Amino acid sequence: xxxxxxxxxxxxxxxxxxxxxxxxxxxxxxxxxxxxxxxxxxxxxxxxxxxxxxxxxxxxxxxxxxxxxxxxx
Numbered sequence: 001x002x003x004x005x006x007x008x009x010x011x012x013x014x015x016x017x018x019x020x021x022x023x024x025x026x027x028x029x030x031x032x033x034x035x036x037x038x039x040x041x042x043x044x045x046x047x048x049x050x051x052x053x054x055x056x057x058x059x060x061x062x063x064x065x066x067x068x069x070x071x072x073x
Contacts, residue, residue, distance in 0.1 A: 008032040 005015040010029060018025050018033055034040045 004033065004036050007036040 001015060002012060005012045008015070008029075010032065014025065014029060015033065018030060031040060031043065034043060
């Protein structure tokens, strides 16, 4: 893992956060690691069929309540 972090030009701690699925890691950093691992062209397949992940993501969406419509003329 040290070698992967070095080749991706990131710290071992950042790689650990990627492994744990931390939300604050940028897509650019993830692409660097995928490139080092030889998976750069497979980015589209990573979450392609992640139905559970999508459901969990949708649960966290905040929907705003709309106010009642009133006639202001």
